[in-house]
Structure formats: structure tokens, C-alpha cells
Amino acid sequence: MRLLIKNGRVIDPYSGTDETLDILIDKGKIIDIKPKIDGKDNKVLDASRLVVAPGFIDMHVHLREPGQEDKETIKTGSLAAAKGGFTSVACMPNTNPVNDNCGVTEYILAESKKHAIINIFPIAAITKGLKGEELTDMADLVDSGACAFSDDGQPVQNSQVMRRALEYSKITNVSIIDHCEDKNLSRDGVMHEGYYSYLFGLKGIPAASEETMVSRDIILSEKYQSKIHIAHVSTKGSIDLIRWAKDKKIEVTAEVTPHHLLLTDNLIESYDTNLKVNPPLRSETDKKALLQAIKDGIIDAFATDHAPHTFDEKEVEFNNAPFGIIGLETAVSLLLDKLIHKNIISLQRFISMFSTNPAKILGLKNKGKICVGADADLTILNLQKDILVDTNTFVSKSRNCPFNGWRLKGAPVITIVGGKKVYPFK
Amino acid sequence: MSFKHKHLLGIQALSASDILTILETAESFLEISAREVKKVPTLRGKTIVNLFFEPSTRTRSSFELAAKRLSADIINFSNQTSSVSKGESLKDTVLSLEAMNTDAIIVRHSYAGAPHFISTFCRSHIINAGDGAHEHPTQALLDAFTIKQEKAKFKNLKVVIVGDILHSRVARSNIFLLSKMGAKVVCVGPPAFLPIEFQQFGTQIDYNLDRAIEGADVIMTLRIQLERQQKNSFPSIREYRNIYGLTEERFRKAKKDAIIMHPGPINRGVEISSDLADSLQSIILKQVENGVAVRMAILYLLLGGKDRETSD
Amino acid sequence: MNEKIKARVMDSRKIKRVLERITTEIIERNRDLKNLVIIGIRTRGIYIGKRISKLIKNAENIDIPVGVLDITLYRDDFSELEAQHMVKKTEIDFSVTDKDVLLVDDVLFTGRTIRAAMDSLIDLGRPKTIQLLVLIDRGHRELPIKADYVGKYLPTSRREIVHVKLKEIDNKDEVLITEPSSLE
Numbered sequence: 057m058r059l060l061i062k063n064g065r066v067i068d069p070y071s072g073t074d075e076t077l078d079i080l081i082d083k084g085k086i087i088d089i090k091p092k093i094d095g096k097d098n099k100v101l102d103a104s105r106l107v108v109a110p111g112f113i114d115m116h117v118h119l120r121e122p123g124q125e126d127k128e129t130i131k132t133g134s135l136a137a138a139k140g141g142f143t144s145v146a147c148m149p150n151t152n153p154v155n156d157n158c159g160v161t162e163y164i165l166a167e168s169k170k171h172a173i174i175n176i177f178p179i180a181a182i183t184k185g186l187k188g189e190e191l192t193d194m195a196d197l198v199d200s201g202a203c204a205f206s207d208d209g210q211p212v213q214n215s216q217v218m219r220r221a222l223e224y225s226k227i228t229n230v231s232i233i234d235h236c237e238d239k240n241l242s243r244d245g246v247m248h249e250g251y252y253s254y255l256f257g258l259k260g261i262p263a264a265s266e267e268t269m270v271s272r273d274i275i276l277s278e279k280y281q282s283k284i285h286i287a288h289v290s291t292k293g294s295i296d297l298i299r300w301a302k303d304k305k306i307e308v309t310a311e312v313t314p315h316h317l318l319l320t321d322n323l324i325e326s327y328d329t330n331l332k333v334n335p336p337l338r339s340e341t342d343k344k345a346l347l348q349a350i351k352d353g354i355i356d357a358f359a360t361d362h363a364p365h366t367f368d369e370k371e372v373e374f375n376n377a378p379f380g381i382i383g384l385e386t387a388v389s390l391l392l393d394k395l396i397h398k399n400i401i402s403l404q405r406f407i408s409m410f411s412t413n414p415a416k417i418l419g420l421k422n423k424g425k426i427c428v429g430a431d432a433d434l435t436i437l438n439l440q441k442d443i444l445v446d447t448n449t450f451v452s453k454s455r456n457c458p459f460n461g462w463r464l465k466g467a468p469v470i471t472i473v474g475g476k477k478v479y480p481f482k
Numbered sequence: 483m484s485f486k487h488k489h490l491l492g493i494q495a496l497s498a499s500d501i502l503t504i505l506e507t508a509e510s511f512l513e514i515s516a517r518e519v520k521k522v523p524t525l526r527g528k529t530i531v532n533l534f535f536e537p538s539t540r541t542r543s544s545f546e547l548a549a550k551r552l553s554a555d556i557i558n559f560s561n562q563t564s565s566v567s568k569g570e571s572l573k574d575t576v577l578s579l580e581a582m583n584t585d586a587i588i589v590r591h592s593y594a595g596a597p598h599f600i601s602t603f604c605r606s607h608i609i610n611a612g613d614g615a616h617e618h619p620t621q622a623l624l625d626a627f628t629i630k631q632e633k634a635k636f637k638n639l640k641v642v643i644v645g646d647i648l649h650s651r652v653a654r655s656n657i658f659l660l661s662k663m664g665a666k667v668v669c670v671g672p673p674a675f676l677p678i679e680f681q682q683f684g685t686q687i688d689y690n691l692d693r694a695i696e697g698a699d700v701i702m703t704l705r706i707q708l709e710r711q712q713k714n715s716f717p718s719i720r721e722y723r724n725i726y727g728l729t730e731e732r733f734r735k736a737k738k739d740a741i742i743m744h745p746g747p748i749n750r751g752v753e754i755s756s757d758l759a760d761s762l763q764s765i766i767l768k769q770v771e772n773g774v775a776v777r778m779a780i781l782y783l784l785l786g787g788k789d790r791e792t793s794d
Numbered sequence: 795m796n797e798k799i800k801a802r803v804m805d806s807r808k809i810k811r812v813l814e815r816i817t818t819e820i821i822e823r824n825r826d827l828k829n830l831v832i833i834g835i836r837t838r839g840i841y842i843g844k845r846i847s848k849l850i851k852n853a854e855n856i857d858i859p860v861g862v863l864d865i866t867l868y869r870d871d872f873s874e875l876e877a878q879h880m881v882k883k884t885e886i887d888f889s890v891t892d893k894d895v896l897l898v899d900d901v902l903f904t905g906r907t908i909r910a911a912m913d914s915l916i917d918l919g920r921p922k923t924i925q926l927l928v929l930i931d932r933g934h935r936e937l938p939i940k941a942d943y944v945g946k947y948l949p950t951s952r953r954e955i956v957h958v959k960l961k962e963i964d965n966k967d968e969v970l971i972t973e974p975s976s977l978e
Contacts, residue, residue, distance in 0.1 A: 514867075
């Protein structure tokens with residue numbers, strides 16, 4: 057049976073649409089969009105007073121499977137994504153074993169087919185074993201379904217290796233995603249280096265460790281005319297560099313996480329390990345620069361860097377805790393409240409950063425837009441719904457979220473993947 | 483006058499009046515250590531644990547004597563003898579100690595914030611005996627006590643702290659305390675040990691000891707961690723001594739009645755010349771003696787009286 | 795809390811007479827006055843002790859040293875207290891060993907303060923004897939303690955409060971009995 061979504065406020069940044077329309081879906085595709093479509097013979101979903109957007113895509117997620125299923129699995133991660141309004145996620149390769157060969161990529165895709173209720177796009181490693189030395193078989197990996205390459209968390213330090221990766225990625229036509237961190241500058245660091253790291257006596261991760269790598273990547277990208285995507289931008293200096301690169305029409309794109317937009321280093325006074333994340337929560341100045349950058353369109357996408365860790369792993373000394381914050385179930389509400397209701401950016405830009413732009417960066421041709429023939433992945437938002445972040449209600453396996461107890465306005469209420477309603481859960 | 487904290491985690495959380503309360507209480511305890519019977523029954527029946535994850539002789543013994551002079555029972559639990567080496571988490575270690583009905587736990591840990599973390603799940607009073615490069619509040623309090631003994635005031639005293647400020651919990655706690663009490667603190671050291679942000683703590687920073695020492699009332703030298711040299715924080719011990727070592731010649735630029743302090747243990751001939759360390763102006767051993775009285779005062783103020791509901 | 799004054803049981807003249815009478819008793823009882831030392835219990839015991847020392851000096855021309863004892867650290871009721879009592883200094887600049895110690899306090903009630911004071915004294919040395927002087931004995935003892943010199947026996951109820959005021963710190967000499975005013 058066909059699904060008809062009636063009376064929703066359809067916002068599609070791809071076409072610039074923002075009006076009340078009905079959407080007809082058949083066999084996983086959008087087949088018609090009009091002001092009035094007859095409901096007869098169709099299953100009808102009333103979207104009055106709701107915003108209908110192209111399905112949200114989180115291009116930076118750690119699903120932990122294979123290898124660390126105590127933190128998260130493809131199944132639980134996909135449930136969390138669906139609940140958080142995401143119809144697709146791209147998952148990072150730092151699993152165990154590392155996703156540096158077709159076997160792992162195919163395994164992830166096969167498991168996703170069995171257990172995931174949303175689309176999963178594996179990101180493969182740039183180098184074998186994330187060691188930063190030898191390139192993976194990039195073309196083969198793309199054939200197996202890899203949507204991008206990244207050594208997230210163990211970024212490529214050797215600039216020659218990065219150069220080769222950027223050059224080689226051109227034949228596959230997929231992006232290199234770089235977690236920019238000079239490990240020599242950041243070694244042993246656990247929080248942003250600055251007044252507060254000195255105050256709390258914690259070893260700092262300087263902004264320079266990110267910025268030196270952002271500038272390296274931009275220079276290499278320009279020189280070798282390859283696409284580079286900067287993951288989780290966190291400093292003002294990085295923003296300045298990306299702004300400069302975009303002005304020069306260098307093919308650089310960038311993402312930002314909700315936690316870097318909303319939290320700062322001073323909060324670590326409590327030594328709460330849920331605030332330990334890499335890149336670290338930065339200063340107020342950096343946070344302001346990030347907000348300005350999304351206003352100015354310097355940053356292309358929102359991404360959560362959803363990084364699940366078990367309660368026991370985080371219930372330790374700050375130094376001993378692993379880096380990471382989970383974000384799938386909170387990102388959309390957090391940013392609806394803090395960006396839309398606070399009038400920082402328009403709903404069009406908001407949706408393009410959650411959907412249209414990530415689809416473009418990952419090369420997902422039929423996603424990130426609402427038009428006839430596009431995949432019927434839709435995220436439906438209720439801008440007025442009040443919610444309370446309560447980690448006890450999370451469907452993710454992990455609870456490492458610093459936003460517990462926050463009251464927010466605006467939430468994803470219905471998630472449709474391939475024409476099927478996957479959230480609310482049955 | 484009262485003291486309303488459940489834990490002593492750092493100088494940061496204390497007000498100037500809290501600090502004065504501790505110092506005044508410590509004065510009463512100084513007399514007890516001078517008695518023939520150096521013991522009062524005040525904390526009889528209380529159980530205190532010295533939980534040390536870093537080697538320490540001075541601070542641990544000082545706390546031990548303080549507890550014993552107040553008649554508390556104290557046990558030592560150190561890294562070497564604990565099951566921590568068997569991979570037990572800090573939380574499990576502390577919870578199993580606390581299951582034996584401890585009243586206070588004195589924590590020394592190489593990670594900043596470890597005592598704060600313990601205080602989030604622990605019933606006992608927590609006393610920070612040094613956490614990473616963060617704070618060492620009892621050292622700063624005993625330093626303040628000693629300065630007050632010698633100078634009778636804090637206001638407008640020029641206190642010069644020399645050494646590896648960045649990695650020193652003693653420096654931080656002293657900076658916090660002395661600025662709260664109105665002293666003028668000048669930090670001196672090589673740039674890699676003295677980030678510019680330290681100015682925001684209300685101190686002056688200077689890379690030149692000869693200039694900074696002029697007119698100083700108190701000079702506090704810090705132990706230089708020799709292994710830092712390997713990390714390129716400074717080129718050589720010889721060069722460090724030449725630029726930042728406290729020598730007679732440099733000391734003459736301070737005020738005539740200036741005093742020299744050091745938290746110990748000393749590297750003689752590196753951060754301070756051996757003769758100066760033994761000179762009359764050096765009050766290094768006074769610091770050690772006062773440490774017991776100050777720690778008695780802290781134990782008394784935290785454990786005397788009913789358990790307070792308010793935590794901090 | 796409001797307190798209602800029930801009676802003014804001693805005034806300046808009366809306190810003076812009582813202390814003179816006690817001085818005579820002390821002199822009578824202590825043949826070897828040179829071996830006598832006075833220890834006043836903080837706070838008002840100190841001033842009573844000093845007055846006694848002066849009266850002995852006037853009568854016999856002998857200097858009796860007066861020490862100050864803070865018994866806070868010897869209290870047995872720590873866990874009952876809301877906040878810790880501030881510890882003050884014990885200031886005894888003479889040895890108590892082999893001395894006849896005259897312990898002085900303003901009011902004798904349960905006896906617990908005196909118990910703490912005696913424990914404290916014994917930690918400081920080994921006195922030959924300890925004698926106890928109080929201005930007021932109000933009864934209700936909880937420990938087997940009896941004063942050697944008493945200014946006045948004052949039968950009270952437990953509810954009542956005895957206030958000894960001394961001009962050295964209270965600007966006038968008097969003893970009052972008060973009662974917390976009831977809430978009706």
C-alpha cells in the first residue's frame with residue numbers, strides 16, 4: 057500500500073521548497089508531491105502542524121560493531137538514530153577489526169540489512185589498521201559499499217601518506233574525512249589547553265593541534281585538487297582557515313557537533329567524564345566562532361560524533377576515561393532549541409546541514425532532498441514539542457551524554473526510511 | 483567563626499574566612515605537638531585512611547601523626563600494596579575501603595580531580611593530599627601558616643614562586659590561597675613551565691628571576707622534576723640552575739628579612755643552593771613541623787561535630 | 795531564643811564576699827601555698843582564677859600563677875554538636891607536675907566539663923593534687939564529681955540556665971537564672 061503524508065509543512069533546501077504539501081510514497085520512492093493528493097486507497101499519515109524534511113543524515117557515528125558490542129551494536133545504534141530523527145548514518149571504521157578491508161565493510165552492510173531499521177553507510181579506513189602508514193584498497197572498498205574514508209581518532213600524521221590518500225581518492229570520487237589532530241601537540245592531553253586546563257590541573261590539547269592539521273589538509277587539497285572533509289571542527293582558528301579555503305574555492309567541507317556548539321571547557325570543573333571528548337570542548341571564544349560560522353555558511357553539516365562508552369568505562373578518574381559523547385538521541389532537539397528557537401539560523405539551513413549537505417558530501421544521490429524519484433527517507437519534526445533529556449530512556453546501549461536533565465523545545469517525532477515508518481517504534 | 487565544608491578538595495572552594503579559621507585552629511594545635519604527651523582524645527574512635535596512589539613520605543607521615551595526635555585510628559593504603567595493581571577500578575577500591583566504616587579518606591593521586599571523583603560516591607570526608615598538577619591544599623595551608631608566623635600578615639607581601647609552575651600543585655594552591663589573602667604573588671620560571679594564562683589567576687609572571695626577586699618578602703622554590711628535561715621543557719639542569727637556581731647572590735636582591743620556603747624534597751644545588759637551604763632565612767623545617775598542626779586542624783574541623791549535610 | 799530572667803541570685807558585692815570567703819578556705823587548706831597553681835577553664839574560669847590569685851597575693855603576698863585551659867578537644871559530645879566548637883589555645887606556661895592544682899570554673903552542672911579538664915590536665919603532667927573551685931553548683935551531676943570550694947549552691951531545674959557575668963568580659967558582675975520563654 058502507498059503511504060500518503062498529508063498537510064505537512066514540507067521544507068526541502070535542495071529545491072528551496074517551504075510550503076504545505078502532500079507527499080505520496082510508493083515502493084520506497086517519492087512518486088508525487090502536490091498541495092492536495094486524494095487519500096483514497098492510501099495509508100494516510102497526518103502531518104498537520106509538523107515539519108516534513110528530507111531524512112536526516114548523521115555522517116559521523118561510531119556503531120562499535122564489530123568488536124565492541126558492549127558499547128553499541130548496529131541494531132541499538134540504528135534504533136537510537138531512528139529515535140533521534142536520522143534516516144541514515146555513516147559509521148566510522150575504528151571497530152575491531154578495523155574496517156580497512158572489503159570483508160569488514162561487507163559484514164557491516166550484511167548486519168545492517170538484518171538488524172538496522174535505518175540506512176547504514178560504512179566509512180572505511182584510509183590506512184591499514186589505522187596505523188597511518190599503508191593505504192587501504194580504496195577502490196575495492198568503494199565497490200564493496202564504503203561511502204568515504206577516514207582514520208578518525210587515529211588521524212594520519214604523515215603528510216605524505218595524506219597526500220597519497222587525497223590523490224588516490226580522486227579515482228574513487230569519494231571524500232576523505234579527517235579528524236584533524238597533531239598527536240605530537242596533543243599527546244596525553246585530556247581537555248582544551250587554556251586557562252581552565254591550567255586551573256583544573258589537566259593536561260591540555262592545544263587548539264594548534266587541530267589547526268595545524270586543518271591547514272595541512274587544506275593546502276594538500278588545493279595542491280592535489282581533492283575533496284577533503286574536516287570532521288568535528290572545534291576552534292576559531294580552524295574556522296578562519298576553512299573560511300579562507302572556501303573563499304579560494306578549495307574543495308573543503310566541514311562538520312560541527314552539537315556539543316562543540318553548546319558546551320565549553322569551563323564545565324569540566326566537575327571532572328565529569330561525560331564532558332571528556334576529542335576534540336575537546338573548547339573556549340567560549342571558539343564556541344562563538346562556531347556559531348558565527350554556521351550563520352555564515354562556513355560549516356556544511358551537523359554531525360554527532362556519537363561515541364558510545366559503557367558506564368563503567370566512564371565512571372573513573374578523568375584521565376582514565378575514554379573520549380566520547382553520544383549524540384544520536386539528542387542532537388536534533390538540542391539544535392532545534394538552541395539554534396532555531398534562539399533564531400541563530402533558518403530552518404532551511406538547519407535542514408540542509410542535517411540532510412542535504414551531508415548527502416552531497418557523502419555522494420548519496422537520491423537522499424537529502426524531497427522530489428519525485430528521491431528515496432522516501434523523511435524526518436518529521438514537531439517544533440513545539442517540549443522534551444526532557446533523560447538518559448534512562450535512551451535506546452542506545454550507552455549513557456555517556458552530558459545533556460541529561462536538559463529541557464528542550466522541538467523534537468523529531470516521526471522517522472520514515474524507504475517509505476516505512478520506523479519511529480515511533482511499534 | 484565556623485567551618486562548613488564536608489571535604490577539603492582544594493583551596494579554590496575555600497573563602498578567606500575559612501582559611502583564617504583553619505590557620506587559627508592550627509595555632510591551638512601547635513601547642514599539643516610541643517607537649518610531653520602529644521595526644522588529645524578528640525577523634526577517638528574515628529577511622530581515617532591514608533589512600534596514597536603516589537609515593538610520598540612527608541605528606542603521608544604528617545597526616546598520620548596528625549591523626550594519631552588526635553587519637554584517631556589511621557591505616558595506610560598505598561599503591562604498592564593495594565589491589566589497584568590487579569586492575570581494580572578506583573571506585574571499587576574506595577568503596578571496599580569505605581565498607582569498613584571509614585570516617586575520612588586522605589587521597590593522593592597522580593590524576594587531577596581524583597579526590598573530586600571519589601567525593602561523588604563516597605560517604606566519608608575526603609581530604610585532597612595532592613591530585614596531579616591540580617591542588618595540594620594542605621601544603622598551601624601549612625605554607626600560609628608558616629608565612630603568618632614569620633610575617634604576621636599576608637596583605638601586600640611579595641611572594642615569589644620559582645620553578646615548574648605548570649606542573650606544580652603546590653604552586654597552584656599557593657597562588658590561589660595567597661591571592662585570596664591579599665599577597666602579591668609573582669611566578670617565575672621558564673616559559674614552558676609558565677603559560678601566560680597564569681596571569682588570570684591574579685599573579686604576575688616573569689621569566690627573569692633576578693628582576694622578580696627584588697624586594698621579595700618570601701621566596702618559594704619548587705622542586706624541579708629532573709625527568710621533565712627529557713621532554714624538552716628546558717635544555718639542561720646546568721642551564722636551569724644558572725637561570726632559575728636560588729643562589730646567595732640572587733637572594734641578596736630580596737628584602738633583608740626575606741624568608742626561603744620549599745615544599746620538599748629538595749634537589750640541593752639545583753633549584754636552591756645547599757648553603758641557602760641550611761641558612762637561617764630558610765624555614766623549610768618549620769614548614770614540616772607546622773604541617774602536623776595544620777593537618778590536625780583540618781581533621782578536627784572536618785570530623786569534629788555532626789556530619790554536615792551540605793557537601794561541596 | 796528569647797530568655798526570661800527568673801532571678802538575680804548574686805550581685806557584685808555578693809560575688810566579692812563569696813570569693814573572699816573561698817580564698818580564706820584555700821589558704822586554710824593549703825599549708826604549702828607556694829606549691830599551688832591555678833588553672834582556669836575557658837572562658838569565665840580564667841577570670842575567677844585571676845581574682846583568687848590576686849586575693850591570695852593581698853592576703854599572703856604570694857604569687858600564684860594562673861594558666862588557661864581549653865577543654866574543647868577533650869569533650870565527649872562531639873558527635874552531638876551541630877558544628878565543631880572552635881578550639882582555642884591552652885596557655886599554661888608552667889609545669890603542673892607535683893603541683894597542687896586548683897581548677898576553676900564558673901558553674902558546676904553535669905560534671906562533664908570537669909571530667910574533660912582533669913583528663914586534659916593529666917595529659918599535661920602529673921599534679922600532686924587537683925582541687926576544684928566553682929562559683930555556682932547548680933546540681934544535676936551525671937558523673938561522681940564534687941567541688942572542694944563552692945561559692946553558692948543553687949537548686950535549679952534542668953530547663954533553667956545559669957548565667958555568670960563577670961565585669962572583665964561582661965561589663966558587670968552578676969549571676970542570673972533564666973528560662974527559655976515558652977512558645978505558647
